[in-house]
Amino acid sequence: MVADEIPGFWAVVPAGGAGTRLWPLSRSGSPKFLHDLTGSGRSLLEQTHDRLAPLVGDRLLVVTGKAHRDAVREQLAELPDDAVVAEPSARDSMAAIGLAAAILERRGAEVMGSFAADHVIDDPEGFGAAVADAVAAAREGWLVTIGIEPTFPSAAFGYIRQGDGLAGHPSARRVVEFVEKPSVAVAEEYLATGAYRWNAGMFVVRPDVLLDLLAEQDADFAATLRAIAAEPHRLAELWDTLPKIAIDHAVAEPAAAAGRVVTIPGAFGWDDIGDFDSLATLLGDAKDATVLGDASLTQLLGASGIVVPQAGRMVAVVGLDDVVVVDTPDALLVTTRARAQDVKQVVAALKDQGRDDLV
Amino acid sequence: MVADEIPGFWAVVPAGGAGTRLWPLSRSGSPKFLHDLTGSGRSLLEQTHDRLAPLVGDRLLVVTGKAHRDAVREQLAELPDDAVVAEPSARDSMAAIGLAAAILERRGAEVMGSFAADHVIDDPEGFGAAVADAVAAAREGWLVTIGIEPTFPSAAFGYIRQGDGLAGHPSARRVVEFVEKPSVAVAEEYLATGAYRWNAGMFVVRPDVLLDLLAEQDADFAATLRAIAAEPHRLAELWDTLPKIAIDHAVAEPAAAAGRVVTIPGAFGWDDIGDFDSLATLLGDAKDATVLGDASLTQLLGASGIVVPQAGRMVAVVGLDDVVVVDTPDALLVTTRARAQDVKQVVAALKDQGRDDLV
Incomplete structure (x- = not known):
């Protein structure tokens, strides 16, 4: 079964991160998302596109460093020219995803989902089904995160603590809080409760909702992102004024505390290939x-x-x-x-x- | 103190052996004696020459495979052209050293000493003193081997068992027998007796004595070697008829059994760099x-x-x-x-x- 395309839904693919723990394969000039790390014949970026294309067609926006724009466009040559947004410098995930939200808000996107360019997922159909559920909840104004079912007590990932269900969305659960990477011992306790999932950094949300949530924390930040989207020639001028902060701290954690985040369970295999140890586990x-x-x-x-x-x-x-x-x-x-x-x-x-x- | 030149004494340097345990540094096309394995700036062959030159001047004969003749001559460019003898094929150490003996017999050498091209010695003066003692005993017709004082119970080397002293040669001892590489446990027993030394394959002997000792075991072998020396153009024709046998088995062991071998102690540091483990020990x-x-x-x-x-x-x-x-x-x-x-x-x-x- 191939997943159905989801009307009005756009994918955002942040393609950043040096991947220094995968040196000398991953370099600043050629980061891990450009590499075929699984022996599939496709780079991680290409695999990410392959996974999303059935859901979004060509409604996909890659946000990457300007040094990698040409390589990204070469790997994803089938996408339109304006599908790749080049950041003048690396300013962490809130600026990257927030800029995408501001651009998509103007393009009339109903819902967007952010999916890193360097993750590995072994069940594209399970992924597509989770995304469809997430989009349905996001349409109602929730910030939705896909929470991966943990398969071992990892100390390398952050966790999501789940709470009550959500009326009308059988698979969704409210998010009580996001928690930082725990020790293995604490992770074991998390798994024993059954209430925790891995935070894979997958956020599905209406662009306007994301920017409004950001504005509640930092009105200037959201306004600047919307200004860039309105006048793209001002990107270089305004970009370096943006705070360097992860979307987790800027939006997801405060929104969870305010009861505005829900999670959809992802039971598919997932890995972010942080280092050669996790790559060896994944492959061998x-x-x-x-x-x-x-x-x-x-x-x-x-x-x-x-x-x-x-x-x-x-x-x-x-x-x-x-x-x-x-x-x-x-x-x-x-x-x-x-x-x-x-x-x-x-x-x-x-x-x-x-x-x-x-x- | 620089060792004095020893009149009438020639050095023979067998430069063979693939050194496969030092792959990929050592290759069949570029064996270990051509490499600087000690970081000295000189190859093992060059170091061997440096060590011998004070004792023999340019009375030095290298016996090597024809594939390595040019590389050897390049490294030892100061030697005369006829200082390098190229074997048509590898036929083990008796053929190589025996051919050198036959050539040197015709050149009027009084005594020869055979010293491998790929050994490391850390005390050239101690080495020179031992060689001088060995030459003195060899002049009287003995087959003389330099026995290295063991510094640990090695299972990688053969051993020499020493017997009585020799009148007129205070440092010399008669050789009771050569023994094959022992187990570490047996090597420990050897060291406890104080009667054993490492066999470094260094033989000092009159060329005619060596060939006559060989003739006692295999008259054809010795005769063929002398025929090649007399008519060098017959080398290619006669070489492949020679037995493939080590000098230890062909001459040294039978001569020891007949009471015709003595040993001179070598207290200098010595290593044959058999593999990367011994190289690491040597260097680090x-x-x-x-x-x-x-x-x-x-x-x-x-x-x-x-x-x-x-x-x-x-x-x-x-x-x-x-x-x-x-x-x-x-x-x-x-x-x-x-x-x-x-x-x-x-x-x-x-x-x-x-x-x-x-x-």
Whole structure:
């Protein structure tokens, strides 16, 4: 079953984030959303488009850094020219998604949904069904977030605490609060209650509702976004005056406290591929090393983990468990799944050393 | 103190062996003796020459495979043209050293000493003193081997069992027998007796004595070697008729059994760099990763072991102890010091797969 197109619904795809924990695959000049990290033959951005196109047709707006505009348009060549909005600089998610809302408000969008360009979802139909439910609730003025059913007590994700149901929307639950990334122990308690879901940062809302919620917290912020949408030539002039704040803090948390947020459950598999450890989990079984790329470029002898032969060279790994080997033309990473988070320290060290060519 | 030149003494340097356990640094087309494995700025072959030149001047003969003749002559450009003998094919150490003996017999050498091209010695003066003692005993007709004082119970080396002293040669001891590589437990017993030394394959002997000892075991073998020396144009024709046998089995062991071998103690540091584990021991302290090459090409974060950045790329290693990372332009090795011996299995697998370009 292919999901039906949802009338009046637009998708917003924020395509940002350096993905430094996926260095040297992900670079500031070529962030992770531009890469095929799952071996599917499609980049994460392309997969995001593939997943959304049945729901929105070409009603899709990508918000990305100006450095990546050309690459995004090349990967999504079927979209109209005005489907890609280039930010002059990175100003966090509220500015990016808020600008999209202001643009879509003027284009007459009824409802918008924001979906990151670098997430992986293994059940597009389940995703489409959740989005349809979310849009139905959003039409009534709710800020709707899709909450992912947790499959393990992750300390890497924020959580959504669910409350009562919502009349007329059988799958929806009111959101009591958003909670920050917990410890594993606290996450275990969350899972035991059955009341918590992962916050995947998927917000479905009417553009005017989102901007009005923002205006309640910061009237200037919302007014500036609407001014840019009205006079696009003022983007460069006004953009740097916008606060750098995540949409979670700027809108979602205050709105939840005011009882204006609901959540729709998402039972589909979801991952944000934060680092090579989560990538290995996503791709592989635990027994043998997973090769992302051409397996004929590898010689694996008593090795498990993940090997990425991306430089065309032979990569031999002998006698290492849970190893991470990422071979690119100008940089090589060797680490373990357990230390995958520390890769960002390598990127920081390279920046300190002035090696901007490598990060 | 620089060692004195030893009149009538010639050095023979067998430069062979693929060094497959040092892949991908060592290749069949570029074996380990051509590489600077100690970061000294000189290849192992050049270091061998540097060590011998004070003792022999230019009375040095390198025996190598024909594929390596040009590389050897390039590295040792100061030697005369006839200082490099090219074997048509690899026929083990008796043929190589025996041919050198036959050539030197005709050149009027009084004594010769055979010293592998890929060993590392940290005390050239101690080495020179031991060689001088060995030459003195060899002049009287003994087959003399330099026995290295063991510093740990190695299972990677053969051993020499010493017996009585030798009148007129205070440092010399008779050799009771040569023994094969023992287990570590047996090696510990050897060390406890104080009667055993490592067999470093260094033989000092009169050329005629060596060939006559060989003739006692295999008269045709010795006669063929002398025929080649007399008529060098017959090398290609006669070479492949020679037995493939190590000098240890062909001459040294039978001569020891006949009471005709003595040993001179070598107290200098010695290593044959069999694999990346022994290379790491030789170069590094155990705490941090040793970089063989340009350290500015590495980012090491909680890493110990050995890193060889030889491809000009940045090599980042995070959170791995006793790791081995060898980065070359067309092949990468990632393993552990404990598994360093298994690198030869990678080479075997590549050969099986027809990847002769990589081995």
